[in-house]
Amino acid sequence: MTEPTPPDPKPIRRLNETLINKIAAGEIIHRPASALKELLENSLDAGATSIRVTVKEGGLKLLQIQDNGSGIRKSDLPILAERFTTSKLSTFSDLSRITTYGFRGEALASISHVAHLSVVTKTKVDSCAWKASYSDGVLVDAKTGQKAEVRPCAGNDGTLITIEDLFYNTPTRLAALRNPSEEYARILDVITKYAVHNPSVSFSCKKAGSASPDITTASSSDTSTAIRHLYGAAIAKELIHHKLSSNRRVHKSEDEDVDMDGDEDEEELDTPATWTAELYFTNANYQAKKTAFLLFINHRLVESPRMKKAFESSYQNILPKGASPFVYLSLQIDPRSVDVNVHPTKKEVHFLNEDAITETIANAIQENLAKQNHSRTFEYQTLLTGGILGEQSSLPKKRSRKETDLNENDEGEPDKQEGPSSSTVEPVRKVYSQHKIRTSIQDRTLDSMYKIANPNHTQVEDSAPASTPTNSKDKSRDVKESQCFLTSIKDLRQRVLKGKHRQLSEILERHTFVGIVDIHRCLSLIQYSTKLYLVNYDALAEEMFYQLGLRQFGDLRKIKLDPPPSLREMIQIAVDAEETFEGTKLTRPQIVDSVTKILMDRREMLEEYFSLIISKNGYVESIPLLLRDYVPNLDNLPSFLMRLGPQVDWTSETECFESFLRELAYFYIPTPPAPIADGITNEKEAYKAERWQIEHILFPAMRRYLTAPKSLLDRDVVQIANLPDLYKVFERC
Incomplete structure (x- = not known):
C-alpha cells in the first residue's frame, strides 16, 4: 500500500488589527460585571468619593458609571480608548511597584470594541465638560459612526462613562x-464587595427608571x-476583628553605618516578605450554606481558592x-513581591511566600475562634405548641420546683446536679415511665425482624438501629445547593423556606424510623x-x-441510559397506555407529535438546567439524578416524558421551572x-429491595433535606399514639 501524501502546509497570515482587538476584548470583558469592575477601579484610581451606577437589562443594554474623581484631560481623550494607553506606568520596572488598580490600558479599549462607548469628563481647571464617543478605539460621532472630535458640553467635575x-x-x-437578572445580581455582588473595602466612598446602584437604588452606602x-x-x-453581630503582620521588618542596629545624608537605605529596611493583614470573620454562632469570602490584595479584588479552602x-x-x-481579608504586601499581571482580568495575582502567609492567617483565625468558642450562645425555643422541643431539649436551663421535664442519663436515673453542696440544690422529681423517651440504640425496627435485601439483591441481616449511620446516608450528604443567579430560582427557593412548618420540620428532622406499615398504600410509622x-x-x-431538584438546579447529576431509548417511542408507549384524553381534540398520533416537538425544541435548555439529555436524533441519553443511591422506577419513564408536554407551563420562566420539577x-x-405471587423469587427480591431503599435511603434523606410545608399536615402526617395517653388507658383497665 502506498502511504497518503501529506497536505501542503498552509500559509501563516497576519490577523486583521480589528480582529486582534476583538479577540483581546473577549479576554478582558467577559460579561457586564467584569466591565463594571474595570470602570470601578478607574474611578477609585481617580480619587472618587462618590460613585453612581445605573444599569438596564443587566448591563447589556446600558451600563453607566458616574464619579466625582479627578476627571480626564481634554488632550488625553483622543487616545483614551486605544490599547495600551495608560497613565499608571511608563517602563517595565514600574510593574514591580504598581499600587493602582489599572495599569495596562486595555479596559476602555476592550469595551469600545464590543459596545458603544461614550465619555463625559471634566477636570477642576476646565470651564466645561468634554464629551467623546468611541468605536473600535477611535473617536467617532455617536450618530453617524464617522470620525469626529471631542465636543464641549455641560457636566460636573469627574467622569461619566456610558456603555x-x-x-x-x-x-x-x-x-x-441570556438572563438580565443573573447579570444584575453579579453587578450588585461586585459593587457590594468594593463598598465593603472602600467604606469612605459612597456607592449607589440602581436599575434605569427605578426611583430608589438597590444598593446605597x-x-x-x-x-x-x-x-x-x-x-x-x-x-x-458575630464578627471578629483581627489584625496581624509578618513581623519580619528589618531594622539597622545603632552601630551599623548609615548613609552620609542620614537616611537609611529603603531596600535594606523593607524586605519583600513584609505584609500586614486585616480580618473580619464570623464566630461559631454564625452559619451559612456557603462561604462568603472577600479577598483584597493591595486593595485589588481577587480570588484565591487555596486561601478559601484553608480558611x-x-x-x-x-x-x-x-x-x-463569612471572611473578609485585606492583605497588604510589598508591591515587589506581587505579580499583578498573571490574569487578563486581574482576577488573580501571585505573590511570594503565598503558602506561609495563608497558613499564618488561617492559624490566627483558628486561635481567635478557639478563644471565642467558650462564649457561644444559642437561640432556641424551649416550648412549641404540643411540647415538641420542651420534652427533649438538651440545652442547659434553670430548674424549678414546678418543672416536670427533666433530663435523664442512659440508665434512666436523674442527672446529678452540680453545686458546692447538696443542701443548695433543689430536690429532683422522679420521671415517670410514661414520660421517658425510649430511643435507645438497642431498640430494633419492625423490618429488622427479618432479612432485608439491599439494592444489589444481596441478603444482609439488618440488626442495626435506625439511628445508626449507613453508607448510603453518608453518600447522600453531598447534595449541595448549586450557585444560581436566576431570579426565578431564587424566588422558588425562598418560597420553600417561607412555607416551612417549624413543628413538622422538627418532627421529620429528629424522628426515629419504626417501620413500614403498608408498602402498597405508602404508609410508615415514625416516632418523635x-x-x-x-x-x-x-x-x-x-x-x-x-426541593432536591430546586436545590441542585443547573448542576444535577445524570443517570445514563444505555442503550438510549427513542423519545418518540417512549411517548407513544405512554399515550397508548392512557385510556382517554380529556380537554383536547388531538388524535393520539398528533399528541405524540406535539409532545415530541415540544421536548426536541427545548432539549438544549433541558440539558443545561435539568441534565435531561436528548440527542439530535431523538434518543434519551440521560435523565437527572436527584439523590445518590436512589434510582427511580424506570417503568414510569414513558409517562414522565409524555406528561412534560401538557403538564409543564413552557410560557413563563418561573412556572416552567416549578412545574417541570x-x-x-x-x-x-x-x-x-x-x-407478590407465590414462588416468584424475583418479585420477592424486588419487594425487599424496595423496603430497604425506603428505610435506609429515603427516610434518612428526608431527615436531612426535607423542609416540610404545612400542607403535609392535612392528611399525610397523623399522630396516632402518645405514650402518656396510653398509660392512662392502661390505668383504667
Missing part, C-alpha cells in the same frame, strides 16, 4: 448571557458598619458539617418524643424530591411493587 449595547457585534457571547463609615449595612446584622478548614471543628462562615406518627412517605418523598418529583416517588 450601550454590550456585545452587540459578538452574538455568541450575547447569547450566552454613605461615605465616612468604617468597615464593620459597611458589612452590617450590606450583609445584614446577622453577620455584623474553611479553620472552621471544621467549630461549625456543623455543611455550615460555612413520646408520640407515634403515621406518615404517607409518598407525599413526603414527592415534596423532598421537588414537580413532574420530576412525581416521577421519583417510590412506586409500590406489584402484589
